[in-house]
Amino acid sequence: MQSSSELFPVALISAELRGDLCEDVYRLKPANSPDISVELALTRLGVAGQEQNRGVPVVLLPGSFSNRRFWYSPKAIGLGPYLARAGFDVWIAEMRGHGLSPRNRDYQRNTVAHYVRYDLPAIAAFVFEQNSQPAHWLGHSLGGVTLAAALGGNYLEQEKVASAVLCGSQVSRGYWPLKIPPVEWLGRLIVKRMGGLSGARLKRGPEDEPISLAIETLRWHGLFGRFGDAEQDWWAGLAKVQVPVMVVAAQGDYQDPPWACEKMLKQFGSELSEYLCLGKKRGFSSDFGHVEMLISKEAQREVWPLIGQWLRKSPQVAAELSHAAQAEAGLAL
Numbered sequence: 001m002q003s004s005s006e007l008f009p010v011a012l013i014s015a016e017l018r019g020d021l022c023e024d025v026y027r028l029k030p031a032n033s034p035d036i037s038v039e040l041a042l043t044r045l046g047v048a049g050q051e052q053n054r055g056v057p058v059v060l061l062p063g064s065f066s067n068r069r070f071w072y073s074p075k076a077i078g079l080g081p082y083l084a085r086a087g088f089d090v091w092i093a094e095m096r097g098h099g100l101s102p103r104n105r106d107y108q109r110n111t112v113a114h115y116v117r118y119d120l121p122a123i124a125a126f127v128f129e130q131n132s133q134p135a136h137w138l139g140h141s142l143g144g145v146t147l148a149a150a151l152g153g154n155y156l157e158q159e160k161v162a163s164a165v166l167c168g169s170q171v172s173r174g175y176w177p178l179k180i181p182p183v184e185w186l187g188r189l190i191v192k193r194m195g196g197l198s199g200a201r202l203k204r205g206p207e208d209e210p211i212s213l214a215i216e217t218l219r220w221h222g223l224f225g226r227f228g229d230a231e232q233d234w235w236a237g238l239a240k241v242q243v244p245v246m247v248v249a250a251q252g253d254y255q256d257p258p259w260a261c262e263k264m265l266k267q268f269g270s271e272l273s274e275y276l277c278l279g280k281k282r283g284f285s286s287d288f289g290h291v292e293m294l295i296s297k298e299a300q301r302e303v304w305p306l307i308g309q310w311l312r313k314s315p316q317v318a319a320e321l322s323h324a325a326q327a328e329a330g331l332a333l
Contacts, residue, residue, distance in 0.1 A: 007125055008032075013041075013100075018076045021084055022048045025100060030122035033114060034106075040119055041100035042126065043068050043092040045084040055087040056162060057131045058311065059123065063141025063168075064213075065197075065205030067099030068092040070140065070295065079138075079294055082304050088311065089131050093123050095146075098207050110210040112142075113229040116150040124156055134162040136311050140294060141256065144169025148264060149227070151241045152234035163244040163314040165307060168253055168290050170260035171220060171227045171235070235267060244272040244314040248303070251279025252287035272314060276306060 004010040009029040016023045028040040046054065060080055062070045071080035071092050084090045095115055097103040104110070127135055137156070139147040144166035150156045151164060197209040219225050227235040245268045249261035258277050265275050278288035285298050293299060 005126055005129055007129060008122070010126060017048055020048055021076050021081055022046050022051060026126070027100070028122055028126055030118070032122055033118035035104050035109075037105040038096045038118070039102055039104070040096060040123060041068075041094045042123060043072070043094075043100070044130075045072065045080050045090040045092070047084060054089040054131050056133050056311070056315070057089040057091060057127050057135035058083055059127060059135050059137045060090065060092045061137070061139035061143030061147055062092075062094065062098070063139070063143045064209055065199035065202070065207045066140075066143075067094050067207050069099075069206070079299075079304055079307070082300070083308065083311070086308050088136075091123075091127050091135075093120075095119060097210065108210045109212045111212045111216045112146050112149055113216065115146050116153055116155050116234075117229075120146070120150045121155050124160065128160055134160050134315065136162045136165065136314075138165040138167070138307070139169060140167045141169055141290065145171060148238060149234045151243065152237035153228070153232045154237060154240075158241065158243050161243045163246065163311065164241075165246045165248065165310065166261070166264060167248040168250060168256045168261065168293055169247070170256045170264050172260040172263045173257060238264075238267040239269045241268050242270055245270045246274045246276065246307075246310045246314070248276045248278065248293060248307070250288035250290060250293040251277060251281070253290040253293065255290045274310060278303060 004012050004026060005028075008031060011027045012024060013027050014023070014025045022045070024044045026042045026044070028042060030038070030040070060071045062068065068080075070078075072078045080090050080092055094101045096110055096119060097107045124135070137147050139145070147164055148166060148169065148171075151158070151161070197211070197214055199205040199207045199209070220227055226233055228237075245265065247261050247265040249256070249258035251258060258279075262275055262277075265273055278284050278293050280287055284302055288296070288299065288303075293303060
């Protein structure tokens with residue numbers, strides 16, 4: 001089959017109509033990482049009959065133990081279809097070994113560092129090749145953490161990012177026992193002996209997660225740990241990120257509490273930012289939970305429209321800020 005890209009081999013593995021939507025599923029084989037067996041599934045959603053009228057691209061990143069169905073149900077319900085019907089060019093990514101992305105040869109060694117260094121840049125390049133407009137990126141939970149890491153590590157070109165939206169994403173919630181080296185070592189040993197993290201067994205979701213990802217997370221919270229890899233401090237790098245950023249937290253989220261999500265937002269250097277906490281005290285119908293913030297009838301009514309508003313306004317406001325800064329600099333000269 002002829003490649004759908006001039007960047008690297010890309011196969012269109014399915015093209016279907018889902019009610020009023022068209023669904024194209026691509027499989028990318030970028031061969032840009034040490035494990036050349038990696039293939040990445042990328043689903044595009046658009047309104048049927050309007051394939052040539054593409055709006056601003058939005059890339060959606062699922063969290064841990066999850067896949068594209070977090071954003072897009074078989075009945076075409078979800079934030080993905082909502083944004084597609086609102087005129088956005090929606091792309092749903094699945095990390096290596098998740099969903100329609102086959103398990104790579106070194107699956108158990110996969111880490112966030114691999115995602116941000118190799119996978120997200122390949123996805124960004126292909127989306128930009130198909131739609132040469134700056135893309136919005138939106139991640140839930142680990143998807144948002146991965147997005148933050150890619151920005152902090154400068155693996156995504158900021159001029160090609162319209163905005164970043166992090167939902168229920170943080171790295172600041174402390175686990176003080178892990179600061180004791182023997183406890184961290186014991187934790188690593190237990191994780192390694194588990195042989196894998198089963199989403200079904202742990203009742204966390206439909207997907208499994210590799211051992212190395214869990215070990216990487218333990219290292220972040222260790223005594224001398226940091227949000228980064230051996231080469232870069234992603235947390236420090238966030239201070240240099242200037243793209244508009246929105247953080248969505250949920251008052252009833254005990255896994256990724258609001259204060260930790262807000263701390264992530266404050267680490268960004270962006271002039272344009274917005275913090276949205278979903279709870280009764282903020283005028284919402286309930287104290288949303290970690291998943292319910294995006295998957296629930298209440299989210300459909302109360303949260304999706306707010307995210308849509310942000311995606312529409314952020315590039316325009318950012319451009320106005322940039323023009324104002326340039327004008328101010330000119331006056332100073």
